[in-house]
Structure formats: C-alpha cells, structure tokens
Amino acid sequence: MQPKPASRRRTQQRYGRLGIYGFLLLSALFFAIPLYVMIITSMKGMPEIRLGQLFSLPGDPTFAAWIKAWSQACTGVTCEGIQAGFFNSIKITLPSVALSILIGSINGYALSFWRFRGANLLFGILVFGAFVPYQVVIYPMIIGFREVGLYGTLTSIILVHTMFGMPIMTLLFRNYFASLPSELFKAARIDGAGFWQIFLQIMLPLAVPIIIVAVILQTTNIWNDYLLGLIFAGSDNLPMTVQLNNIVTTTYGVREYNVNMAATMLTAAVPLAVYLLSGKYFVRGIASGAVKG
Template sequence: MSNHIRPNGPKPSRLTPERIGIYVFLIAAALFFLLPLFVMLATSLKTMDEVRLGQIFELPRQFDIGAWSTAWSGACQGIECVGVRSGFWNSVKITVPAVTLSVFLGALNGYALSFWRSSSSRILFALLMAGGLIPYQIFLYPLVRIMANLELYNSLAGIVLVHVIFGLPLVTLLFRNYFVNIPEELCRAARVDGAGFWRIFFEIMLPLSTPMIVVASLFQFTGIWNDFLLGLVFAGRDNLPMTVQLNNIVNTTMGERAYNVNMAATILTALVPLAIYFFSGRWFVRGIAAGAVKG
C-alpha cells in the first residue's frame, strides 16, 4: 500500500482575482471589436424601413438578404449598377500573382542574404527596413511616370508589379531572419553531396520555411486585398479592385442612401481576408513562434 503525501491547507481556487480581471478584459476587448461587425451584419439583413427606425443594435425583425444580392451584382457606382462582383474578380487577379511573386522573390532574396553576415550587411538591412517603412505615397508620382514610360500604367501587370515592389522589403527581411536561424550544417552537407544554390533552395530551404511562407503570404494578401490607393492610381478603370468599387458604391447616392446595401458590400469586401485568417490562424501563430518575426 503506497502512501500519498497530500499538501496541507485548502485547495487553491481556480478563479483568482487576477484571472477574473483577465477574463473581464478579454471579454470587453472582444465586445469592443465585434460590436461594429454585429451592427454591420444586422443592418445588412434589415429592410430600409427597419433601418430608418435607427435601432442599430436590434436584430432584424425579418431577415432579408436582398441587400446582399444588390451589393454583389446590382449596387450602383456612378451610372453603372454592377455591384462588387467584378471588383472581387479583379482583386483576385491582382492579389494572387502579386502575393506569389513577392513571397517567392522575398524567399529567394532572404535565402541569398542569409549567407551574407559581414558588417556591411547591416547597412543593406537598414536600407531594406527604410524601404519597408517609408510611406509609399512619396513614390506615387515617380512610379506613375515610370509605369507610363514602360506602357504598364492602368494595366493589370502594372498594379501587380507595384504591389510586388512595395512588398519585397518586408518579405525579404522576414525570410532572411528566418533562414539565419537554420543551421549552416544542412547547407554544407548538401554542398558535399553536390547540391547547388537552386537545389538547396527548393529542396531544403523552402520545405523548412512553410510556417514563414504562410506568415508572409498572410501579410501580403491582407495588405494587397485591402489596398485602396495603389489600386485607384495604377489599376485602371477595367481592373479596379474591390475596395475601390466599395468606395464608389458608398459615395454614390440616387435619392435615399441604402445603408443596408453599403453594409453588405463592406462585409463582402472584408470576407475573404477574414476567412483566410480564420482557417490559417494556426499556421500564422506557428510561423511567429518559429521565429518568423525575430530580429
């Protein structure tokens, strides 16, 4: 028969004042950020007769999805009433190649720079950081002139190239800081086996950097999808992204302002990045924990 040593004194309570305070703070923060989403969702499901009552915190008396259908394919942007459907596909055509190119080139640059650890590399990293932090509004006019001379202004290729250019500094720094933490012995062993620069990159570095790829892709996807200014300036009339079309819908009034349609269009615009964060949040946290943003 074994003897169990039991601690003396009362069993500690699970709900301490500190834990209760943390829970209260987290619940208050969640309500603070979710309340606008609730108002938008509730308003989008109301008829305009209910919206006019001004009771924004009440649930719809009768759920009506007509505003969503109008926002998708019938909301007016000036004289055109086509909704945000075309802007959605334009955003897809802009975001997917821009994210793919910027992440691939950033990984390649970070891989190459991870081997350069001399004192002069600090200057380059400082320039990269400066390039990622300088407001891109400063470069708008020179880029407009350059794109016009290259005959890429107001084109799909032009707006993709602009997003790749502005995304490279941050993505390069993230990948470089990630690759620096990978043991050099892996690359040395691969060179002994006859592997070159590209084979090491594709067969060793990229497979090891899956969490980093997810983090960089999320950063780039969110920034490009939610962009307004660059899409307005460089995309051209036929390639306007969803955010620009949303702005046109909200600022177009023909008689009464349809707040339910505006709310539905806003949610539709934000739905894709929200869904991506929801389904890939585990990978995002894993990438950060693995050193994706360590300096």
C-alpha cells in the same frame, strides 16, 4: 488567522487571471460589436433601419441587400454591383502575393546563408524600404510606369504590390532562415549542392510555416488596399475596395445603408476567411521565426 503564503499566491493568481479574461472579453467586444451591427443592418429593410434601433435583431431577415450589393448596386455610372471588383481583386492579389513571396524568400535565403560583401548594408536598405511611406514615391512611380507604357494596367498594379511587399517579405524570410541550423546548409554544400538546389530542395520545404504567415500578411494587405489600386490599376482593373467606395459615396435618391453594409461585408469576406481558416498557422509561423534574427 493570516492566510498561508501559498494560499495568498493562489488568490492573487485567481484575481490576475480574472483581470486578463475581462480585458480579453472587452477587447473582443470592441471589435465584434461593429461587425454585429454591419451584419444585422445588412439583413434589415430600409423601413426597419429608419426606426433607429441600431442593435436590434432584424424582424424580417432578408438577403436582398446582399444580392443587390453583389450584382445590382451602382459603382459609378454602371450598376453591376461589386462582383466586377471581386474578380479584379483576385487577378491583382494572386500574382502579387506569389511574386512578392518568391522574391522575398530568395532574398532572405541569400542574405542568411550566402553572405557577400555589403550584404548587411543591402539588408538594411531593404528593411528601411519597409518603413518608407509609399505616398512619398507614388508620383515618381507614376512617371516611371507612364514612360514604359505600363501605367493604368494590370501589370503595373501587380508590380507595385510586389515592390512594396518585398522589404517586409525579405525581413520575414531572412529571420526565419537565420533560425535554421547552419549545419544543414554546410552539409549540402559539402555534398556539392548549389544555390538553387539548396533553396528548392532543402530551405523551401522547411519554410512552410513562414510561407503561410507571408500569404496571410500579403493577401490581407493587398486585398484591403485602396489607394494603390485606385492610382495604378486603371479603370478596367479597379479592385473591390474602390468599387465599395463608389457604392457608399454614389447615391441616387435614398441612401441604402443595408446595401452599403452588405457590400462592406462582401469586401471583407476574403481576408476574414483567410485569417479564420489559417489563424493558428499564422501564430505558429511567427513563433517559429522569432527565436533568432
């Protein structure tokens, strides 16, 4: 007996759903397995690691490698662990995120509601800047910062991250503000509100979803940066990623894989925590600014 069309459709939908779930499961395993290996390796001693049982759980779990990675591992000529890089990354990330979001939100607001001659051209130039490889402009920036006496300072690395983050932040906020009803802006103008009053009292409170998206993006990008921190931060402000590289590549005697894995997990902890705690807001923010651009 031939199945009814409705029954056939349900069968096809069931198989399609199973295929989607299978693909999502494989994708999750693809990213979860390396994380699992890093965690269990960081909790093993070196004798157990030498057995070569990569996926086996630790027989005698210990956090000694984590303690050493944080406060005792050698990051070059000093053996004070990765903690100095953690606090340097905090000093770099917080002002860089705040400045880039502030400038990007003002740019996006101005380009959405305060149209002026050449606004589209300026927006195009800013967006173009988001796709220019920063390796192309590193050398001119080094010369520029050197000439004004800022090269190798905390100020220089903050300015660098702010400049490189501004194009994508402008794009995010411009698209979000463009999705808001223009009647809000027109009503505020009729009531006599000016540029800053409309921005601070109307637009900024409405932009909370996209601000969360911007914070997640910028925090992740800046915290995970290696090259810019290595070049512009100076020896006194090296971020956590640079310290991690020094721990992994600097070896005295035995290469301690458990310490390397623990240092890697400590370095990745902040971006992972930011995403896990605010991931749902990230999706909502992206969706809220995707209607109109």
